[in-house]
Amino acid sequence: MVVFLALLGTAWLGELWAAGPVSIRGKVTGKEGPLEGAYVGAHASGKTFTNYVMTDSSGQFVFRGLAPGAYVLSTRIPGFHTVRKDGVAVQAGKEAAANFQVEPETDFLELIELASNSELMESFPGTKIQREALFYRCDGCHGAYYVAKSRFTSKDWLMIVSKMKATVMTSVADPAPPVVTREGRNPRERGEEDYFRAGDKSLLTDDDAIADYLGQIRGPNSPEFQIHFQPRPTGKLTRAVVTEYQIPRQGAWPHDVQLDPNGRYAWYNDWHANYLGRIDLQTGQIKEYPIPGRDDRPPGFLSLMWDNQGNLWAGQLWSGRAIRFNTRAEQFTGGWGVPQEWARTGTVGVCRTLTHPDGPVWIDDALLGKGWTLNPETGKFTESKSKGSRFACDSKGNIYSLRPGKVLKTEPGTKKITEYPSPTPDADPHRLTVDGSENVWYGDWDGGKITYLDTKAGKMTEYSALTPWARVYNAVGDHVRKVGWAVPHVSDRVMKAEVRTGQVTEFPLPSRGHAVRVVDIEMSANPPAIWFVNQRYGRIVRFQEYTE
Numbered sequence: 001m002v003v004f005l006a007l008l009g010t011a012w013l014g015e016l017w018a019a020g021p022v023s024i025r026g027k028v029t030g031k032e033g034p035l036e037g038a039y040v041g042a043h044a045s046g047k048t049f050t051n052y053v054m055t056d057s058s059g060q061f062v063f064r065g066l067a068p069g070a071y072v073l074s075t076r077i078p079g080f081h082t083v084r085k086d087g088v089a090v091q092a093g094k095e096a097a098a099n100f101q102v103e104p105e106t107d108f109l110e111l112i113e114l115a116s117n118s119e120l121m122e123s124f125p126g127t128k129i130q131r132e133a134l135f136y137r138c139d140g141c142h143g144a145y146y147v148a149k150s151r152f153t154s155k156d157w158l159m160i161v162s163k164m165k166a167t168v169m170t171s172v173a174d175p176a177p178p179v180v181t182r183e184g185r186n187p188r189e190r191g192e193e194d195y196f197r198a199g200d201k202s203l204l205t206d207d208d209a210i211a212d213y214l215g216q217i218r219g220p221n222s223p224e225f226q227i228h229f230q231p232r233p234t235g236k237l238t239r240a241v242v243t244e245y246q247i248p249r250q251g252a253w254p255h256d257v258q259l260d261p262n263g264r265y266a267w268y269n270d271w272h273a274n275y276l277g278r279i280d281l282q283t284g285q286i287k288e289y290p291i292p293g294r295d296d297r298p299p300g301f302l303s304l305m306w307d308n309q310g311n312l313w314a315g316q317l318w319s320g321r322a323i324r325f326n327t328r329a330e331q332f333t334g335g336w337g338v339p340q341e342w343a344r345t346g347t348v349g350v351c352r353t354l355t356h357p358d359g360p361v362w363i364d365d366a367l368l369g370k371g372w373t374l375n376p377e378t379g380k381f382t383e384s385k386s387k388g389s390r391f392a393c394d395s396k397g398n399i400y401s402l403r404p405g406k407v408l409k410t411e412p413g414t415k416k417i418t419e420y421p422s423p424t425p426d427a428d429p430h431r432l433t434v435d436g437s438e439n440v441w442y443g444d445w446d447g448g449k450i451t452y453l454d455t456k457a458g459k460m461t462e463y464s465a466l467t468p469w470a471r472v473y474n475a476v477g478d479h480v481r482k483v484g485w486a487v488p489h490v491s492d493r494v495m496k497a498e499v500r501t502g503q504v505t506e507f508p509l510p511s512r513g514h515a516v517r518v519v520d521i522e523m524s525a526n527p528p529a530i531w532f533v534n535q536r537y538g539r540i541v542r543f544q545e546y547t548e
Contacts, residue, residue, distance in 0.1 A: 020065035023090045026098040027059045028075060034059025035102065037232030039076040039242075039510040042088075044069050049245045049284045052076065052510045054238040066090050073098050076510040078114045078229040081105045108224045112148045115227050116512060117490040120144040121469040123227045130213045135469060137210055138164070143490035145513065145536070147218060154215025161214070162207045230467070233508055239547065240494075240507050245279055245540040249288060252277075252538035256304040256518045257531045258312070260327065263524055266531055267327065268540055269301035269314050276301075276312065276325055279540060291332050294319040302346035304518075307354050313361065315348040322348045322363050322374060338363055338372050339381050349391025349399075357413050362391045362399070390431050394438045394455075402429040407440060407453055407460070420453055423462050427451065431518060435477035441484050443472035450475040450484045450497045463497035466506050470495075473517045478528050485530045487516040487543075494530070494543050507545070513537055 028038045040061045043050040055061045068091055074084045080102045088098050105111050112120070121144050124131055138147065138161075152160065216222065247254065247268075255271035266279040274293040279286050293299050293316060301323075303315040310328045315321075316335065320343040324334040338345055349362035354376075362384065364371035371384035392400045397412035405427050409418040422429070428446035435441060440453035448470035450463040463484065465472060470488040472495070477484050482499035492514055494507040513536025522529040522542075529544035 021093070022062055022064055022095050023066035024063040024071070024073070024088060024096045024098055026061055026073070026100065028055050028061065028077070028100045028102060029059055030080065030102050030104075035077065035080075035232070036234050037238050037508075038080075038102075039508075040100070041074050041076060041244075041510060042066060042071045043074075044071055047284060048248065048279075048286050049243055052242040052244070054233065054240065056238055057234065068092050073100075075100050075102055076114075077102060078116075078119070078232070079105060079111070079227075080114075081110070109149065111227050112145065113512065115145075115148075115229065116467075116492040116508075117143040117145065118467045118469045118493075119227060119229055120148050123225055124148075125217050125225050126213060133210060134213065137161075139469075139471070139490065143513070143515065145490075147214065151218050151220055151222070152214070153219060154211050157214040157218075158207055158211035161210050230508075237505065237507055239545060241544050241546060242510055243542040244511060244534065245284065245286065245542075247277060247286065247288075247538045247540070249273075249275070249538070253300075253535055254533040254538065254540060255300075255302060255535070257520055257533055257540050258304050258306060258518075259520050259522055259531060261306060261308075262310075265327070266520075266540060266542075267304065267312060268533065269304050270299075271302070271317075271535070272298075272300045274299040274301070274316070276314065278327070287330075289325070289330065289332070291316070291323060291325065292335065294321070294337075303348050305348055305350045306352060307350050307360075308352040309354065313348045313350050315345045315363065317344060317346050320345050322361060324376065334376065336374055336376065336379060336381075338365075340365075340368070340370065343368060343370070347390050349393065351393035351397060351399075356393070356397050356399075358399070358410075358415065364391070366390075390429075392432050392434045392440070394434050396438075400432060400434065400440050402432055402442060404428060407432070407442070409455075420458060420460055422451060422460055424449070427462075430472075431474035433474070433476045436479035436523065439477060439479065441475040441477040443474045443486055443488075445471050445473055445489075448472055448488060450486050450495065452477070452484055452497070452499060461499070461502075463495075463502070463504050465491070465495055466504055467491055467493055474519050476519045476521045476530065478521060478523065480523070481527075485519055485521065487514055487519055487530075487532045489517065490515050496545075507543070509541070509543070511537060511539070511541075514541070 028035045036057045038055045039052050041050045041052045042063050053061050071088045072086050073088050083100050085098050088096050253272040254268045257268045259266050268277045274291045275288050277288040298318040300317050301314045302317045305313045312325045314323050316323050321335045321337045326333045343365045344367055345363050347364045351360050354360040359373050361374040372381045373384055390402045399410040401408045405422050405425050407420040427444045429442045430445045432442035439455050442451050444451050448465040452461045465488050470491050472486045472488045475484050475486040484497040486495045492509045492512050496505040515535040516532045520531045529542050531542050
């Protein structure tokens with residue numbers, strides 16, 4: 001177990017924001033006057049977290065409820081050079097002042113660091129067809145940032161592109177695994193493996209065409225291109241507080257974050273290492289727990305889910321296992337390998353009561369098109385006949401799963417299946433959640449949408465992202481306010497969809513590289529906050545809108 005200490009006192013500002021005492025007040029100004037919608041961060045030296053707020057129409061920002069101490073303040077504004085102020089002293093009962101004069105950023109690589117994926121895709125030279133080919137072929141895992149930061153010849157780009165098309169992960173010095181093929185399906189039906197390639201979305205999907213295009217825009221002698229930043233937010237879109245928790249372990253690559261049902265902790269897993277981690281919501285303290293894995297397989301996890309006994313279940317991706325971790329005892333309590341070698345057990349679904357007649361643990365490998373149920377008491381696996389992947393369970397034991405263009409509901413015991421077709425026939429759902437009213441939310445990856453299923457009415461509604469080049473992997477619902485939330489993959493924006501009005505709103509985030517595949521909601525906060533990861537920089541992020 002590894003422990004990282006943080007500030008004693010509330011780590012995030014939360015409900016203190018509207019009514020708490022002012023700790024720091026300041027203003028951000030550029031050459032043309034005050035800047036609205038500029039992020040400013042406050043970080044206490046040696047702590048694990050940084051709080052961010054945005055400036056208002058007069059360029060002013062306010063931090064409330066900070067614990068006494070010395071802080072480093074810094075700006076985070078697309079297109080502008082980052083400015084830091086060290087040693088800003090916060091004292092109880094007194095306001096500290098910190099004003100910033102900012103200048104446009106001129107260093108191209110720094111401008112890339114400040115740009116979102118959408119901004120880079122909009123800025124790349126070339127035709128829309130060429131950019132679509134790059135987006136659909138290369139954007140599923142890492143976004144445009146790595147392309148924009150790199151320079152290679154077309155020949156070298158071809159080596160990279162071809163390797164990424166069909167790379168198989170194995171441990172160092174281990175022989176390659178056997179090739180496993182997916183079971184047959186309707187030729188017109190898309191599967192999860194299409195996540196890694198363009199399919200019919202572009203006329204330029206072959207390796208040579210992609211490599212030639214990359215050689216043109218990011219070759220050794222290619223000219224730098226102008227980055228077109230989106231307008232900064234104004235008005236109500238500046239009313240948000242963001243807290244970023246930096247995982248201290250070098251090379252951390254978080255994948256999922258889940259809030260403890262008891263309300264004290266946020267838990268996360270790591271995509272590239274066999275670790276689970278815990279953040280104390282009150283202090284910011286971070287603990288990490290090494291989890292056993294297979295020595296002959298690469299490490300890392302994908303999904304993370306709770307049962308009602310305080311156990312976390314995680315899909316140990318390349319080890320082909322479901323693991324169980326008792327969070328109260330802080331102990332690893334079991335790992336079960338599915339009865340197929342080289343299975344990619346990314347998704348583990350759990351009905352929290354662990355009494356489901358058809359489960360209670362579901363595991364699937366969507367690339368193979370196979371799934372299993374596990375009885376952890378006996379260790380017995382049964383191959384599932386379910387046609388869906390990615391699972392969620394409501395309080396009645398109904399299992400919701402996803403297929404292209406539809407949601408499936410399987411009733412317990414009878415195994416009666418009800419299909420809910422999406423408004424978009426070829427929708428590409430990836431992950432789903434069930435809210436407190438037992439309605440379903442999911443992300444339409446290819447369509448860039450939040451989709452909401454009213455399970456009582458049997459009606460599905462889609463909400464499209466406002467930002468171009470958006471992909472939505474997962475969505476979560478606030479059942480009280482009837483609001484859906486998502487963080488489109490590598491968009492670096494928070495998306496809000498209101499069921500009652502149909503309105504979609506987007507908030508920018510201070511950092512880049514989020515690569516979000518799951519969002520959790522903190523309903524005990526007022527208003528509710530959402531949690532997600534920043535993969536590129538190894539951070540866990542909390543976002544909360546506020547009203548004055």
